[in-house]
Amino acid sequence: MSDLIRFGVSLNSKLLKQFDSLIEKEGYKNRSEAIRDLIRERLISEEWRDDDKETVGVFSLVYDHHKRDLTKHLNSIQHKYLEVIKSSTHLHIDHDNCLEVIILMGKSKDIRKVSDLLASTKGIKHGKLIMTSKGTDIE
Amino acid sequence: MSDLIRFGVSLNSKLLKQFDSLIEKEGYKNRSEAIRDLIRERLISEEWRDDDKETVGVFSLVYDHHKRDLTKHLNSIQHKYLEVIKSSTHLHIDHDNCLEVIILMGKSKDIRKVSDLLASTKGIKHGKLIMTSKGTDIE
């Protein structure tokens, strides 16, 4: 964390101006932070090409909770893959719809497999996976 | 929910075979469910092109919790945008790294704005937004 390295980047003035105005809009305090984020994003998408990489996924599901079998089925998947599923948060969207957010940790291939299973459950309106990172290799 | 419509789809036998083997791998019970998911996915990505659409986002952040100012700053953003941020789940990944998953509800442009702010916070290792849906218009 401590050993920051400072190096120079050359950028055309026009491109730099456009970049500055974009990152200001997004709330960045300085260029280094914005460039760090572009680099991290690139490295993490590369990480997920390795099936055996230990990593973190966040899976979101939208569904109608009136479908009783659905809840049962989702529970059974979550219990079957206890070692990959770390936590689950439930939010009531409206009278019918719920959002469930599941945090997964493990090999990227196992996270993909469990999220495929969840997404393919009958009655799910939308299932989507964020491929993020344990942060261990990312500073 | 009740009024299902059944219609015919014509597909080349070879293409159908490939599709069947892919969805079996992913855990789908039948073609209708898999096709419904492809359609929903397409509709939701279309929804997010409308800035004023009421919708749901799930934002994940990975960061080092030792950075005290970071936690403070994340809290202050979350309190400032109370009407958009619905819940927040915290998970300890290892001694240094944490995952925080924030559920956002509101207009797509407001969700984008808050998630830009969160992502651009100094010290965040990875921030990523799932654009999902309230489910109200999606059956």
Add this chain to the structure above:
Amino acid sequence: MSDLIRFGVSLNSKLLKQFDSLIEKEGYKNRSEAIRDLIRERLISEEWRDDDKETVGVFSLVYDHHKRDLTKHLNSIQHKYLEVIKSSTHLHIDHDNCLEVIILMGKSKDIRKVSDLLASTKGIKHGKLIMTSKGTDIE
């Protein structure tokens, strides 16, 4: 091509209505064609996970043709990877800028490698790869 199989798909009426209006806007003549495209898209993105799959890529480059060394360098890459690069189309955008579109055929890993090399050439303003397909396995 000849052996079309017809099967039934059940869809909620509301979802179907939304889908119909989207595909009408996009110009589809009927649902089968639109569903076929969703399926093909899904299968092709799956194909590209296999490094050794024989496939087709389309790479586009935007650059300033006044940079003489750039043109030379791009040519030398194209000549070095003759067996992968099938054709190249050049378009003058304005006084300074050119678009070059390169068609690549071969193993997905080789297409990726050549497009990485092209994209990383100094002076390229934007390089982007379409991962498409030979069409042989797709009907």
Add this chain to the structure above:
Amino acid sequence: MSDLIRFGVSLNSKLLKQFDSLIEKEGYKNRSEAIRDLIRERLISEEWRDDDKETVGVFSLVYDHHKRDLTKHLNSIQHKYLEVIKSSTHLHIDHDNCLEVIILMGKSKDIRKVSDLLASTKGIKHGKLIMTSKGTDIE
């Protein structure tokens, strides 16, 4: 082109090492060039959120040329949108399959519209759009 600005970026040594090894693999000569590409990529994806932005698209189509009506239909679309379609390259993939790459220039919304029309043509196996740039605002 001429007025390069040099500024400092601070990066953690571990992150920098990972970045260096990734960009070396991709063929970059130095960090500035790789960072410039990350920035340009980000700016161009932002550009395409503006419907009226003058820009460039590259559309690729894979299809079976034995379907005579298809070729006719593709031609009629291309003639109808002459002011947007700049060029078209045809490549024979095998006995049955062809690749056609069409270069489009105009407002982003018009490029989207024409590529929707092309993609939705019956018999197309895969249609995909690269959203690139005129390069005028990108250095």
